[in-house]
Amino acid sequence: MREPGVKGVNARRVIELRWDPTLSEWVMISNIRESRPWRPTSESACPFCPGSPEVGERSEAPFLLENRFPMLVPDPPRLDGVGEYPLVKAPGRGECYVIVESLEHDLPDLSFVGVDGVAKVIEEVANLTRRAMGEGYAYVLWFRNRGEEVGVSLTHPHSQVYVTPFTPSKVLRELTSAWRYFRLRGECLFCKVLKEELRSGERVVLEGGGFAAFVPFYAHWPFEVHIYPERHVQLLTQLSREEVRGLAEALVKVLKALDKVFDKPMPYVLATHQAPLRGEYPHYHLHIEIYGMLRASGKLKYAAGMEQGGGNFTYDSTPEDAAERLRQALRRVEEHG
Ligand SMILES: [Zn+2]
Ligand SMILES: [Zn+2]
Numbered sequence: 001m002r003e004p005g006v007k008g009v010n011a012r013r014v015i016e017l018r019w020d021p022t023l024s025e026w027v028m029i030s031n032i033r034e035s036r037p038w039r040p041t042s043e044s045a046c047p048f049c050p051g052s053p054e055v056g057e058r059s060e061a062p063f064l065l066e067n068r069f070p071m072l073v074p075d076p077p078r079l080d081g082v083g084e085y086p087l088v089k090a091p092g093r094g095e096c097y098v099i100v101e102s103l104e105h106d107l108p109d110l111s112f113v114g115v116d117g118v119a120k121v122i123e124e125v126a127n128l129t130r131r132a133m134g135e136g137y138a139y140v141l142w143f144r145n146r147g148e149e150v151g152v153s154l155t156h157p158h159s160q161v162y163v164t165p166f167t168p169s170k171v172l173r174e175l176t177s178a179w180r181y182f183r184l185r186g187e188c189l190f191c192k193v194l195k196e197e198l199r200s201g202e203r204v205v206l207e208g209g210g211f212a213a214f215v216p217f218y219a220h221w222p223f224e225v226h227i228y229p230e231r232h233v234q235l236l237t238q239l240s241r242e243e244v245r246g247l248a249e250a251l252v253k254v255l256k257a258l259d260k261v262f263d264k265p266m267p268y269v270l271a272t273h274q275a276p277l278r279g280e281y282p283h284y285h286l287h288i289e290i291y292g293m294l295r296a297s298g299k300l301k302y303a304a305g306m307e308q309g310g311g312n313f314t315y316d317s318t319p320e321d322a323a324e325r326l327r328q329a330l331r332r333v334e335e336h337g
């Protein structure tokens with residue numbers, strides 16, 4: 001029998017992880033997401049607005065909602081076996097949340113929530129990280145997609161959190177590089193990158209409140225900005241209240257500067273890289289990565305043949321030039337708001 005919310009020829013509910021033995025990474029498979037809503041036409045249909053069945057009569061934001069169309073669930077359907085190498089699968093056990101960042105439907109971006117609001121959003125993610133640790137999960141990834149160019153289906157300001165049973169591939173690659181460097185040089189690779197970026201200053205966008213934001217020497221996306229805590233910490237849960245505020249201030253400034261570069265909303269993806277939840281990772285360093293995707297006004301950078309097919313990015317300007325434009329944009333933000 002067809003289960004509610006499940007479409008397609010395969011009416012069985014499937015939420016599972018499949019192992020890609022060629023790239024050594026997990027793919028998350030869920031067929032309950034096929035019935036995901038695409039852009040509600042009116043505010044009254046918005047699931048993140050007060051008055052909706054999910055939100056009810058709340059009067060304060062941010063708040064956490066369970067994702068109605070999760071890739072991972074705490075009690076995934078039982079598998080009929082895990083398969084045999086090379087075609088191996090695992091239950092899609094995890095949790096997917098939406099953080100509704102504001103009660104206002106039309107707020108254009110997270111930066112408009114203000115420093116206090118952004119600090120509260122970060123605290124939500126830190127609390128969730130603390131809880132996920134207690135439940136034996138492997139990782140907590142906080143991310144945010146901005147703009148229809150990156151496939152945002154609901155414009156009400158929100159970000160997402162995936163609590164996963166595995167460590168994401170990109171973080172694993174960073175951990176491997178950082179571990180090698182740590183063994184070789186006895187210091188943190190990220191602290192060293194930060195030190196070099198601050199020493200040269202060429203690509204630094206801002207510094208203050210215990211955080212620095214810079215366009216990395218090796219940027220992939222046109223307006224890619226990384227935000228590092230100056231203190232060597234691994235997890236959001238290790239940040240003091242003042243540091244959370246410092247991070248919120250840096251984030252608000254960077255996001256406002258991104259919108260000012262072309263005087264139009266910058267489509268971006270934001271992801272927080274923290275250490276895995278199980279084990280000790282003294283060689284790792286918490287940071288936020290933001291990938292601003294416009295390379296010119298109205299020109300979007302696509303991850304296409306070389307990027308998708310080869311895995312290596314092409315950069316059509318220089319990261320130094322992008323940093324200079326971001327610093328100028330930030331000055332305009334500070335002068336005119
Ligand atoms: Zn709304
Ligand atoms: Zn470090």
Ligand SMILES: [Zn+2]
Nearest residue numbers: 174273287289
């Ligand atoms: Zn990273």
